[in-house]
Structures are given as C-alpha cells and as structure tokens.
Amino acid sequence: MERGSPFETGTSSEGELLVSFKAPITFENAAEIWEGANNLIAQNSNGSFVLDLSRVTRMDSAGVAFLRLFQRLCRRRGVRFRIQSAPPSIERFLDFFERDEPAQGPPSPPKGSPVARLGAFLVGRAAELQEFADFCRSFFSVAARALRRPGRFRWRESLYYLQLAGADAMTILFLITLLLGVVMAFQAAIQLKQFGANIFVADLVSLALARELAPVFTAMLLAGRSSSFFAAEIGSMKVGEELDALAVMGFNLTEFITLPKVLALMIVAPLLTMWANFAGIIGAIGVCGVSLDITPYAFLHEVFTAVTFGDIAGGLLKAEVFATLIALVGCFRGFQTTMGADSVGRQTTAAVVSGLFLIIFSDAILTVLFYLLGW
C-alpha cells in the first residue's frame, strides 16, 4: 500500500477483500478515499468487499455519501459488498440517513425539442405584440378616465419621475448632443467646403437636429435610463408581491403605476428635445467658429431662416410619440416579470431593446407620414 493511504487492505476470514479505514471519513479526505476505492474496485472487479469501520471514530455527510456511492458502484460492477464492525455512533449516524431515503418528488418540468422551442418562441413573440397592444389600449382608456378626475391623480409620484427622467438626464443629454453637433458640423463642413457653401452647415445641422436627431437621441437616452428603470421597479414590486397587494386593495394598477410614469416621460420628452437642439447647435457653432470662420451671429441667423416652426413642432411631436411608447413598453415589461430568478434582469433588458426598436419603427412611419402630408 502506498504511504498515506486512508485505508489498509487485507483478506478476511472468508477470503473477501478486507478494506479497513484508519481515520475519520470526512469532507477533508473524502475525495482521496473515493479515488482509492475506485482503484480498488477496478483492480478487484470480481471479488467481494468487506469495509471495516471499526477504527472510524467520526464520519460526516461526505462519509455517508462515500459509502452510498461505493455501494452503488459495487452493485453496478456485480461486486459483493458489506460493512462490518461500525462503532455504535457511526451505526446511528448511518441509520439517520437511511431513514430519509430520498422520496420520489415530482419530476422536473420537461424541456421539449429545439423545433418545438423555436415554435413556442415565435408564438410567444406574436402573443407579446398582441398583449402590448392590449396594454396600450387599456392605458389610454384609463388615462382618459383619469383626466376627467385630475384630483385623484398622483402628482407627487409624477414629480418624482419628472426629476428622475428629466432633470437628472440633462447633463448627459447635453454632453451627447453637444458632441453630436460637433461631429455633424465636421462631417458637413468637409463636404460643403468643396462647394464653398460653408454657411449651409448651419442649415444642415439645425434641420437634422430639429426634425430627426434631437428627438431620436433624446428618446434613446430615455429608453436606456428611464424605460429600464420603470421595468426594474415594477418587476421588483411584482416579485415582492407588492402589485398583488395593491390589486387586492382595489387599486387600478394602470392608473396607480403606469400613468404617472408615462405622463412624466410625456412631459419631459419635448423639454429634453429642445435642450438637445440647443446643445447640438452650440456644438456646431463651436466647430464653425473654429474651422470655418463663421461667426455665431451668422450661424444663428442662418438657422432662423432655415428652420421653420413646423420643423421644430414635427420633432417635438415625434419625441412625444417616442416617449409614450418607451414609457409604455418599460411598464409593460415590468408587469411581464415572473417570479423566476433572472426575470427582473431579463425584463429590464427587454424594456430597453423593445424601446429602441419602437423608436426606430415609429420614426420610420412618422417620417413617411410627414412627407406624405407635406410637413
């Protein structure tokens, strides 16, 4: 036997292979013992074993697990196996576990084939779209009802979200759209310089911002910051059974939870869009002043002749539509949270992804619509 082995082998009076343990069988040495025992069985695959436990003073769960695994392995290999002279304390310990022979619990839920899962996925997405449409419809009917009773509306709640989605987002939005203005002015300048049409940089940047980029970037920021916030907040409430509690107290969840959030985003979106317009123009003015020799006065003069009220209003209308969709989808995803483990995280991600998709999707529709209407 090699040195330090946890057991000794010999031959019993009946000619069986006698394995006597020298020390406690515990978590500390169970791995080593199990390995040694595997080797023993491999070497004596048609003998029979006697495990002598007389010197085992202590045993923990790992020891019990070892004996069970050993027994099972012997049975599988057709090797006979028995335990002898276990001290009474060990005997009692083994009995304790014997009594609790694992009951047959219910089987784990089935997983299904890949094709079935793909099918279920597609059906699930379609159903989700339908659900979202229903969610929006019920929101608007509740909102219409609530507008007739403004006294009941939870204004304080909305103020909180105004601060969160609006005021708190101003710095980062300013930075983003300032840099956006800088980048656009540079790109435009490179092209327009060739034609000596430097001043049209102002037209291009301001129109693009007002009609398209300011609302889209604002909406994207709202999707990333606020839609995810709503989804996570509602999701945690769902997991904590807070939503159930509100429901049984008779609150309308749409009115209580969704309305203040959607309203807050609808209020902040146009304001933030104007803020984004402002920041983008500042960035562009900076670039034009430095590299194109256009004075701020000349730039602004050009902006005010190029950009009409309709351009600004169209952008604000877009922002309004985006914000409504983002807020709704954030809340919708929050309500979709299940009790499952990673559900809040999943729904938060889904809120942002759905939000971004809805922004681009509705932007495409609105742009075509504005074109057809000649705005």
Next chain:
Amino acid sequence: MTTPTAPEDRYALCVQNVSLGYGEKMILENINFCVEHRQIVTVLGGSGCGKTTLMKGLVGLLEPAKGRFEVYGKDISALGQGGSFDWVRKRTGVLFQSGALIGSLTLAENVALPIREFSNVPGDMVEEIVGLKLAMVRLGGYGGYYPAELSGGMKKRAGLARALALDPNILFCDEPTGGLDPIIAAQIDNLLLELNHLLAITMVVITHDLPTIMAISDRSIMLDADARGIIASGAPQQMENSSDPRVYDFFHRQAPRARL
C-alpha cells in the same frame, strides 16, 4: 496562546458587551451571553426586538458598535477575509429568515454551492451529499426546482439544507419554523434535535414559536425592544413561570394587561 481555562474551551460562542444597531440607532445595548458546545440556545422576543439584528451580528454581517463576538475564541469582526475567516465560515451554517436561496440556481445547485466552494469532493459525491441533505429536510426529488417554484416553507427547508451542507459545527437559524405547518414544524424541531445529538452541532435558533421553544431549547434568551437587551434567560420551563409580566405574557400568549 490559549490557556486551559480560556472560555473558548467551554463555549462555542461568546457575545461580550455588544451594542448593535444601524447607523446611530442602537437596537441592542450591552448584550452578554455565551453558548456552550453542543447546546441549543433559542433567542426569543416579540417582532422587531432585534432578533434578526443579533443574528446578523453573530454571523459577521453587522459590525458591533461596541464589544465583540467570539466564535471558538476568535473575534469574528477582526477576522477579515482569508484564512481564519474561511475557517469560521466553513464551520458555521446560517439559515436566513426568508431562506435566502440564490434565485438563479436550482435547489440542488444552491445546496452544492458551499460544498463545491469549500471542499474538494468530486462531482458525483457532491450530488450524493446534496441528495442526502435535501432528503433530510423532506425535499428529496425537488433538486431540479428553482426557488421561485416553491412555497415559502419549502424555501425555508431548502435554506436549512444549504446551511447544513458542510456539516457545520455551529448552526444559526432565523425562525426555522416560521410559516410552516405544525407537522413540518415538528419535523424540523426533531431534525434540529437529532442533528444536535448526532453531529454535536451547536445551535442558536431564533424563534417565537412556543412549541419549538419548548421542544428544542437547552436554554433560552429573551430580548425586549424597549429594554434593548436581554430581559430573561434560562430554561424555558422556568421562564414560563416568570414573575416578569413581559416574559409571562410571551409564554402564555396573551396581550399585556392594561396597567392601571
């Protein structure tokens, strides 16, 4: 460095002059008690008296504002991360009030977590041990379930299985029978007693379940919110007849009589 008369020879756990609280707000002040090896000590008291707070201190989650917690003679707040910290961690099992199972793991994975982390037993043995532990709390066959798919009582039992995963020397339980039906509760009581006898596990059990208190306590400690400390300690059979109305009312399940 330990002398034969050092308290750690007799006590598994000592709370010395501890004040505990959240920020400035003290919940418990100047607490002293020790738990002998192999003893089951129950911590009693009404809701909000600081039982969970005390347990957070005992397991090292909450730093005492004053005093020290000693486990096997080691000051747990001075342990830091690493060697001795792991030494104590491996020997301590904790059952939290809500079960505190990791939601993204199945029951079996939850129970296997400390085994894989703190021991080197091979995979099939881990599974075997997990099976034993789940069967012990009558959850055999539920290994593949996620915590979200279980009832509150089942989660608590699974939490107990996880706390017992490494055969700890000391087990802390926060309301192990709270929210369980009387039959399962009695089974848990018996399980704790058997573990105490067979594996010599020292236990600190927080509970306000009278049958549990009577069934398992070697000694009880009663906390009180207003006193911010221990108002009684001893065998529950004696505390039952206490002359202190706060203790008497607790044991006889009656509302305090209006004082004239």
